[in-house]
């Protein structure tokens with residue numbers, strides 16, 4: 224019905240099932256801090272100014288906004304320490320629409 228087109232980060236109404244929106248604040252900082260711990264110097268996201276926007280309640284995947292409309296979905300290991308690249312595994316998404324489609328397709332079975 225509506226022709227509105229969202230270009231911002233996901234909100235509760237647009238995130239797919241099972242995804243929790245991460246608001247700016249301590250939980251977003253916590254997710255970025257874990258990303259920084261895990262991403263070694265040769266990892267694409269090493270010290271990236273990524274901002275967590277959503278996480279999957281089922282498996283812990285985290286969607287980060289990298290700025291300029293690009294996103295990544297990262298499989299954080301939650302080891303709390305530096306991982307061997309290519310871990311933590313990531314999926315690069317060139318637009319919010321690509322992120323939204325990937326989140327909507329995400330299933331655990």
Ligand SMILES: [Zn+2]
Nearest residue numbers: 279281282283
């Ligand atoms: Zn999941």
